[in-house]
Amino acid sequence: MRYICLGLAILLSLVSVVGAQTPTSGGSLTIAINAEPPVMDPTASTSQEIARILYDNVLQGLAKINVKGEIVPALAEKWKVSPGGLTYTFNLRHNVTFHNGASFTAADVVFQLDRARDSKSGHTHAEYYRDITRVETPDPYTVIIHLRQPNSEFLLNLARPDSVISPKGRVAEQKTEPIGTGPFKFATWDRGVGVRLEKFGQYYVRGRPLLDRVTFRFLPDQNAQLAALRAGDLDVLGYGVIPENALAAQQDPNLKVIVGTSTTEITVGMNNSRPPFDDVRVRKAMQYAVNKDELVKGVMMGFGTKIGSHRSPTEACYVDLSNVYPSDPARARALLSEAGFGPSNPLAFTFTLAAPYPYERRIGEAISAQLARIGVQARLEVVEWGTWISRVFLGADYQMTIIGHSEPYDIDIYTNPNYYFRYNSPRFQAMFAEYLRLGDAKRACGLMQDMQRLLADDSVNVWVMNAPFIAVMKKNVTGWWADQPTPSMNVTEVYLAR
C-alpha cells in the first residue's frame, strides 16, 4: 500500500509538472508599448516600434532571428549557399497563405526583393540588397538569388524586419493595414490608442499561435503602465521598463520580471570632427573619467551590462572590451593635460541630451557629475527629439551627446564618415568591406571582433552599457522572450498558464 501511495504521489507530481509546461490555447493579452509607430510597415520606416509589434507576429521574411539571436528559417524551409558565397538558393514553404487568402509563392519574394533594392522605391534600407544582381524562380517554391560579390551579412539582412514579405503588388496599403503570413493577422490600428492582432486560423505551423487576440496599447508614461498592470488592465509591459519600476514589480507576488540583454548600446557620442573631441587624447580622457560600474549600479540600480565597443553581448562575434579603459581619474587628468587642458584652462563643452529618453538623460547627468570630478565642465543641454535629429544626428552640430543605439548588428554605421559622430577611418572602412566579402564565417567573426577593438582603440565614443531588456508581466504569462537579440515582442509562443 505504501508503495502504491508513493507511486501515485510521484505520478501526480509528474502530471502536475507536465501540466504546467504544456502550452494552453486561448485567451487574450494586452501589452503596453511606449510609443506609437508612424506606419505599420517596417520597409517604410526604421521605427523599432513597428518591428516590436509586427515582426514574426504578423510579417515574416524568408529567414528570421530567434530568441537566441540565430538566423533560422521562416518562409524559406531551408537554403543553400554556393561555395563562393555568390548564390543563395531558397526552398520556400508550401501551403503558406497570406492573411488576405492569397497563396505565398516565389513571385511575392521577387516582387519584394526588386522593390527593396530599388533605391527610388522608398524602401528604408535599399543598401542591404545592393549586392543582388539577379533573382531567379525556376518554380513557384524556389528562389535563387545571385550576388555580385560575397556578403557575410546577406542572410542577416534577409532576416531583418526590413525584409518581410507582403503580397505581390501591395505597397502603399501595407503602411496602414499590413498583410503578412504570420500567426496573427492585423485587425485594427486606432490612432493614438493601440493596435489589435487576431489569431490567424490558417497559419502554417500547426497549433500556433496559442493566444486568440493580442492588443498593443500605446502608453508612454512608465508609472501609468505599472499602475495599469497592477489594476489588471494590462497583462505585459513588454520592454524598456525603468529600473525603479522593475524593483517595485519584483516585490509584487502577482507579477514576474524578466531581465535580459538587448541590442541597445547606450553611447556617449563625441563629435570626432570638432574640438575638443577631434583630439584622440581628449576622447581617451573621457573613457578613463567615466566610471561605468558606478553608472550601472547607481543610475540603473544594477540593471545593464557595461560594454567597451559598439556591440551588444547578445549579438554574434561580441568581444568584451569593457575593461580596456578602467575608471582612472588620474590618467584622465594626465591625458587632458597633454592635450592642453588643466585647472587654468579647464575643458568645457556642451553635452546635448535628448528629452524623450529618460535612461540616457539620467546617465548623461551622472556622467556630467563624474567629469566634474576631474575639473571638466560639461554643460547640460536638453533638446526635444525633432531638434536632436536635425541638429545632432543630421547636422553634427554638437560636441557631446548620449543616445541608445537599439538597431541590431549596426556596427556598419562607423563606415559612414557623415554619421553624427563623424568618424572617418579608412582602416575601419576597409576592414568592414573585407568582412562583408569573406566567405569563411570563422574569419569573418574574427574580423568583426578586430573591428570592435579598433573602435575602442580609436576611442570613437564612450560605449557605456548595454541597456537592460526589462519586461514585467502577470505571473501566468508564459513564453515571453528572455532577451532581445532583435527588437521584437514576439508572441508566437506566448500562452497563459492555467
Added chain:
Amino acid sequence: MQGFVAQRLLGAALTLLLATVLVFSALLLVPGDPAQTILGLEANPDALQALRHTLGLDHPPVQRYLGWLAKVARGNLGTSIRYSRPVAELILKRLGLTLPLVFMSLAVAGLLGTLLGSIAARHEGVSLDLAVSGFALTGLVLPSFWVGLMLILFFSARLHLMPSGGFPGWENLGQALSHLLLPVVTLALARAALFTRIVRGSLLEVLHEDYIRTARAKGVAERSVVYRHALRNAAIPVVTVLGLEFAQLLTAGVVVESVFALPGLGTLALTGIEARDYPLVQGIVQVLAAFIVTLNLLTDLLYAVLDPRVTYA
C-alpha cells in the same frame, strides 16, 4: 449688439489667419524634418528624398502655406503627415473625447469651487474657512500627474473599482463614463481649488458692498444675501476664468491624457508637433483658436446677462 458681434467675428477671422501664419513660421523655424520622423533615424537618403517629394516638402514654404490655405478655404484641413489620415477626421475623433472630458471637469470644478468658495466666504476667518482654504491650496500645488497616479493606484490597482485608463468609446455610455471618472476628478481638483479661491475672494469683496449691508439691514436672510444677491455679482471673475480654463484644458489636459492613456486632443497636438506634422498642428490650432474666439465672445455676452449695467450698443 449685432454690430458688436459682427465686429468681434471679423476680428476672430483675422486672429485665425494670423494664428496660421505664426504657427506655420514657428514650425519652419524649429529644426526637424517630418520625413525623417516617419522614416526613422537610419533611413536611407534616397528614401528620405522620395518621401519629401511625396509629401510636397520640397516646395518653397510660401507655396506650401498658400496651398494649405487654399484647401482650408474650401473646407479641407488637409491630410496628416504622421498618420496619413484627414486632419478633420483625426481632430473630430479626439474632440469626441476631449470636449466631454473638459465640460465635465469644468462643471464639477465650477460647482465644487462655488460651493466651497461661498462657504469659506460666509465663514471668513473661522476654522471652516481655514479648512476650505487649505483644500484650495493643496489642490493647486499638487501636480495633476501625481494626483492621477494616486487615484489609479487607490481606486484601480487596490480597490479594483475603476478602470486604470484607456477609453472604449461612447458605444457603451456606462463604460465610457467609468473610464472618464478618474480623469475628470483629476482635472477638476486643481480647477476646483482655483475656483474656490476666486469665488471666496470675489464674494468677500462683494459682501462688503453697500447694497449687501442694505439687504442685511432690511432683514434679508443671510443665505439669501449670499446666494441671491452677492454670488451673482461675484460670478463675473469666475465666468472669465472658466472661459480661459476651457480653452487651456482643450490641450493642457495632455498630462492627464498621458497618465490615463486617453486619446485626446492634447496628445494629438503633441504628436503633431513632435512629428513636425504641420497640417495636423495647423488644423488643431485653427480649431482651438475658433473655440477661444467663440468662448471669449460668449463670455462677453454672459457679462451682460450677469450684470445689467454691461451693454453692447
